Amino acid sequence: MRLFATLVVLGFRRWSTYRLATAAGAFTNTVFGLIKASITVGAIGAAGGELAGYDALTGATYAWLVQALVAPVNVFNWAELALRVRDGDIAIDLARPMDPQFAYLAGFLGRAIHQFIPRGAPPLLAGALVTGLALPSTPLPYLLGVVSIVLAIAVSFSVWWLVNLAAFWLIELRGVLTLNVVAMGILSGLVIPVHWFPDRLATVAALTPYPSMLQAPVDVVMARAEGTAALGVLAVQAAWLAGVLLLGRLVFARGARKLVVQGG
Amino acid sequence: MRSQAAYRRSFVSDLLGSVAIGLMEFAEVYIVFANVDVLGGLDFAAAALVFALANVGFSLADLVVGHVDNLPVHLREGTLDAFLLRPLPVLAQLVTSDVSLRRLGRVGVALVILTVALPLNDIGWTAAKVALLVLTPLTATAVFVGLFVCAAAVQFWLVEGAEFTSAFTYGGAYASAYPASIFSLPMRLLFTFVVPAAFTAYLPVLVLLDQPGPAGTPQWLGWCTPLAAAAVWAVALLSWRAGLRHYTGTGS
Numbered sequence: 001m002r003l004f005a006t007l008v009v010l011g012f013r014r015w016s017t018y019r020l021a022t023a024a025g026a027f028t029n030t031v032f033g034l035i036k037a038s039i040t041v042g043a044i045g046a047a048g049g050e051l052a053g054y055d056a057l058t059g060a061t062y063a064w065l066v067q068a069l070v071a072p073v074n075v076f077n078w079a080e081l082a083l084r085v086r087d088g089d090i091a092i093d094l095a096r097p098m099d100p101q102f103a104y105l106a107g108f109l110g111r112a113i114h115q116f117i118p119r120g121a122p123p124l125l126a127g128a129l130v131t132g133l134a135l136p137s138t139p140l141p142y143l144l145g146v147v148s149i150v151l152a153i154a155v156s157f158s159v160w161w162l163v164n165l166a167a168f169w170l171i172e173l174r175g176v177l178t179l180n181v182v183a184m185g186i187l188s189g190l191v192i193p194v195h196w197f198p199d200r201l202a203t204v205a206a207l208t209p210y211p212s213m214l215q216a217p218v219d220v221v222m223a224r225a226e227g228t229a230a231l232g233v234l235a236v237q238a239a240w241l242a243g244v245l246l247l248g249r250l251v252f253a254r255g256a257r258k259l260v261v262q263g264g
Numbered sequence: 265m266r267s268q269a270a271y272r273r274s275f276v277s278d279l280l281g282s283v284a285i286g287l288m289e290f291a292e293v294y295i296v297f298a299n300v301d302v303l304g305g306l307d308f309a310a311a312a313l314v315f316a317l318a319n320v321g322f323s324l325a326d327l328v329v330g331h332v333d334n335l336p337v338h339l340r341e342g343t344l345d346a347f348l349l350r351p352l353p354v355l356a357q358l359v360t361s362d363v364s365l366r367r368l369g370r371v372g373v374a375l376v377i378l379t380v381a382l383p384l385n386d387i388g389w390t391a392a393k394v395a396l397l398v399l400t401p402l403t404a405t406a407v408f409v410g411l412f413v414c415a416a417a418v419q420f421w422l423v424e425g426a427e428f429t430s431a432f433t434y435g436g437a438y439a440s441a442y443p444a445s446i447f448s449l450p451m452r453l454l455f456t457f458v459v460p461a462a463f464t465a466y467l468p469v470l471v472l473l474d475q476p477g478p479a480g481t482p483q484w485l486g487w488c489t490p491l492a493a494a495a496v497w498a499v500a501l502l503s504w505r506a507g508l509r510h511y512t513g514t515g516s
Contacts (some may be wrong), residue, residue: 021427
């Protein structure tokens with residue numbers, strides 16, 4: 001556990017070097033938040049003021065919270081492992097006296113913790129000023145929300161890990177990574193709340209870990225899922241996390257067995 | 265260019281990825297209209313037309329100059345100096361250094377949606393409207409190309425803050441795919457007169473459908489997309505020149 005904590009801190013410090021990049025990212029998240037909030041509010045207005053339990057204020061809040069979580073959850077890109085597999089550096093990771101999946105998860109969490117405030121606060125602040133935010137006034141949703149956000153980040157890691165492992169069998173991964181981003185983009189609730197999906201698409205989403213990455217934590221923080229319902233959401237997230245992590249371990253073991261490091 | 269098709273399996277998977285991105289963007293519009301009939305005064309067919317026109321424009325621009333986004337990498341690694349030594353305009357070299365054919369996938373998706381959406385709309389065709397429809401994707405491409413070059417020019421100063429400009433290039437593309445009438449007035453003015461996203465699809469579609477525009481952006485602006493493109497290009501080329509003059513190398 002101490003080792004894990006150290007690795008988390010190192011992940012944090014690594015990312016805290018890029019200050020201007022972080023500010024730029026936060027700015028972009030905020031502008032996209034403006035556009036997304038306009039779309040959700042516009043759609044809710046067109047539906048007569050209420051859509052699948054969201055009114056204009058909660059709909060806007062949804063968009064802003066998603067924008068605040070996009071960076072910590074790391075929706076758009078994680079190819080570190082794939083690059084190390086491709087250039088053979090993975091051999092170094094295998095020689096280290098710790099489990100690679102565990103070490104990379106720690107680095108991923110450290111990065112997320114670093115991004116949480118500087119990338120999360122500006123969109124929420126803009127949201128509070130522009131549309132107002134509908135957030136619960138009791139502490140419980142926030143406590144559960146923190147757990148849910150950590151689980152969401154870990155689920156995102158576990159899926160990225162699995163996708164990256166394709167590098168053991170394929171040379172060029174860009175297409176595969178893009179497909180993952182696309183699936184995540186639709187099914188996680190990044191653009192439109194999963195609750196708005198037509199039935200068939202909602203079923204598809206429920207069969208994937210993606211809603212556990214954004215829809216779930218936002219539901220818990222906004223207290224759309226309260227009490228036992230919130231615990232149910234956390235349980236679903238934890239189940240996906242355990243399942244996908246385990247699958248990732250099995251695939252990694254197979255990949256490592258057939259690994260031939262290219263070059264000398 | 266031929267080199268990109270050489271690794272056929274990689275190219276096909278890249279192409280599929282690009283198609284999937286186009287479909288993902290459209291899925292968003294589709295899901296919204298699964299819940300409502302009209303958004304910002306437009307029905308599904310009209311919104312699909314806006315989406316398609318905006319996407320043809322953006323994805324063509326992305327295909328041709330999307331990689332100027334990589335300028336910060338050239339700046340950091342000093343590889344831009346190689347471009348400076350050759351007797352050709354730097355911008356032209358940068359543009360031709362990597363035209364990404366895989367992005368054709370997204371162009372294809374947008375064109376399919378355009379051909380499906382057009383007959384679904386009730387348009388009183390005149391010669392002028394046909395001309396507008398043919399011209400709009402081209403001028404829209406020009407607008408987005410201009411935006412990409414503006415963004416690249418700013419990188420000479422930002423380097424590490426490259427993502428700032430994504431808010432206007434990709435953000436502009438995102439905003440352009442929706443009826444601008446859903447935005448609040450300040451945002452609508454921003455995405456019309458500062459970042460001319462509304463000119464690439466929404467305003468021309470208003471003209472095609474004979475619909476009045478929302479306050480601040482009247483319908484006749486739909487004819488002015490070439491002007492918007494010219495304005496963006498002027499700003500883009502001037503700031504590119506200024507940026508290149510500002511560049512002093514990364515040292516050896």
